[in-house]
Amino acid sequence: MNIAPDLAGKTGQQFRLPIVVHHRVKLPPEERIRIAHLARQIQTESPRLCHAPNFSENLSSGLIDAPALLVEDHSGIQLAHERGADAHHSYRALLLAGEGDLLAVYGKRYPAFEAYCRDWLGLGRVEVIAPPLADPVQSLADACLNDRHLIARAVKRAQHAGGLNVIPYMATGAIWRLAGEIAQQAGVPVRLAGPAPALMRAVNDKLWFARWAAKLLGEEAVPHSRAVYGMAALIGYLRRFMREHRRVAIKLSHSAASLGNLVLNNPEFSGMPAAEMSGRLVDMIDRAGWKNPFPLQVTAWEAPIKATLSAQLWIPYPEDGSPIVEGVFDQITANSNARFTGAVPSDLPKDVRDIVVEGAARLGLLFQRLGYFGRCSFDAVLLDNGAMAPCLHWVECNGRWGGVSIPMCLMNRLLGDWNSRSMLVTEQQIVGRPGLTMGQFLTVCEPELFTAAGEGAGAVLLSPGKLADGAFDLLILGHDRNEVLKRGRACASRLAKRGL
Template sequence: MTDPAPENARRSMPVVQLCAAPVDAGERDRLSALAQKLFENDPALTSTIHFGPNVDCGLHAGGPSLLLADQSEISLYGAPEDMHLEYRLAALAQAGDMLVLSHDRSPAFEGYMHDYLGISGLDVMTAASRPGERRWPLPKRCLQHQELFQHIAHRMQTCGLLTIVPYLSTGHVWNLARRLTEATGIHVAIAGPPPHLARCVNDKVWFANRVTQVLGKQALSPSVTVYGPAALTGHALRMASGSQRLVIKIPDSAGSAGNLTLDTAIFHRRSTASVQQELQEMLAAIGWQGRFPLKIESWEEQILSSPSVQMWIPDKKDGQPIIEGVFEQIVEGTAGKFAGAIKSPMPASAKDKLTKQAMALAFLFQQLGYFGRCSMDALVTGAEYAGADLHWIECNGRWGGVSVPMTLVNRLLPEPEDWHVMIVQRLNLELPARSFQTAIDRVEDLLFQAKLCNEGIILLTPTGYERGEGVHFFALAKTQAKVRALSRDAMNRLTEQPAD
């Protein structure tokens, strides 16, 4: 079921509604009142006054977009050069769009996008870090590299407008937009929320507080937020008495990067002081800088599903949030590292409860001024779906590992909801460094080709493969069995090591 496209939709970023879960009038009034209270407590929540009158949230239907797939402003993620996924947003591009990378281009991947996916005319630019300087986020580098900045400004002047499509809407993104409008006098739309609101939505503690206000405390895993070392230790010891495992989360990180999973047996017969010291040392080992608050959660048992609800939140004048997909996340390791996703096989009744709750949260965010891509992750726990508990884990107020391939499928196929998808995102592998052309050669007979076949493998990024550190693709087929078989075959071929 295709949702009527808003007037400002881009054809390379179609929005396709999976299901309707409208918020009724009474609930709309309650959530709007809650939004007003949040504004009273934080008047600057959606303020963009510093960035000037020519910059705001939105998405121009025409003109060029500037794609910035920079993950470095997420806590613990490292510098842009450490990432493998900067080419990912190329899947959202149309002819004339610009993509900025921190690393060398991959001509083989750009050729693949043209030949197999019909994505061409992309203006790819590099903003390498300067020797001896801090490795700044990409939006700031666009300001520092005068030739790059002037090129973007010239494209704006030629076309009369610009949309910035960031992986994550940050102050650096908005400041780049401000500087571009000052240089050109031309309007810039940012396909994301105001930066302060984006930071809040992505923060696990802030999100948990909104879940409690909207859905009640029962909609969260047993957890506590702590604001200092003594509270961290005391609550960890208390919660350890009723749980074999705990998870300590750094709220402003994402996914598993900021998760420390603990076997509570390490606390047995230990002094409070020694436990406190060990907790701080273990957190420091994953990159924690000593900042509070932290969130402690009991480890969930009897997990039936780990669904992720994919949404597009338009400006509130354009209608309610749109649910585009419900996916089952594939995670690995005790920290729950994202490794891929498939369309969720949850029963309809459980999916209905999930989407209604997600819609209520998204409606609140919309009333606060949120715009753009958003997903919410949850856990369904219990012996069976009937009577199972639904606990919300985190919100991803940004593009991600599911939303980009989902949008690409919406773009490539006329009835995308009829197809099964399996996303594979495996990083930190130990493989030989190889050219991307090698990847194409290994899976050539499996590759999806736009307008010629509707099943196959779509390669999403080249960098991990070229560095010998990962693979990143998704499979598309009519059945779940076929999509799993395609994924296994492609994974085996792409990770096969040469014989000694």
């Protein structure tokens, strides 16, 4: 494993998640003092924000040199669980697993994908368990907690190794209960790679993030937005925002962006009577499937945008160093709601990327001061101001793993450093063609696929969950951008032409 010096710590423990430092930021002492003061202000206002649940004396946040139980549970994100994110993505966590680890997956197993990760990618033998689901709305974490077989396997693995890591997609309360049960029964140290549940929920809250990002970075560093707690306030703020901005959006506070965005057409709503506007909004919210949506965020939907950026961080314990900014990526989005469809390493000029890196480092240090540990990313938009200086607005925090960080970490595992190759994360939908099995996918795309024994280039399937629907989440590696794009087109062509 490649361990960043910042993460080695005094114990010299070997982390199972390789971190490669690409951006080092030295904040001046006065800025660090200001950030510490702001953290104390947040803690005074919310004193229980950073308190981890006391499920077992053997459980705490962190990572140790021990096997892991990995659980990608999306139930902490509004709409994601009910839209099938668990079934589609729970296998992505296998890309973070290694020899001797345990993986819990939602619904059913895909042995062919397990063999692909083991034999084609060389990630090691992982024991995969699909816990029984009590009903379609049960979260993966709760299903794990109720599965005596899974608990017994995790306890045995922990006792044999002298400890266990629980590596979640996001550190929900249910994940902490699961880790606590394992720690209580095993009687050995169990570490959870994530923050306390209350802090996790806070940082993923767009309203909370907008407030404290503005306090830290300045009001000009975030889009114009307001929190609203009812329909009357929503109508009032929408009218005000529509007079000030060309387009306006309303957002769910805890949703992944595209699922929780409604972008409004200003001319259509401007001047509309309050009763009619209320009826239209209620109808739009119902059609979007937003149940009990308040509080909501009203925000300017900014344009034109030069880039939609994602800064990827690892936040260690303070004694192990400062937050690490591993990379800055351009997100590829589609449709009016900015649905995420992929990402590439940012090719913005260095001076602009430095602004992104410094802002992300300051946000990461604030979170670290609050007790945050683990994977985190910050999304921002770079406005196209023509010849004027670049204007960067921080939009939200993703206090969890995601569609960029998992492939990035996988590349570190496969190649030692994600930055040693050009890369593209892409979602492809082959319209008008039937879905296919894992075996069919491998047969069709074999000439374009990455293998551990190969030349360090090719396509990697990130999850098997959408194959039956004719959709493919891919990581494409190449020696340069042209090779990556060529391989991406070749995969799409092979998938579209199969059987013709």
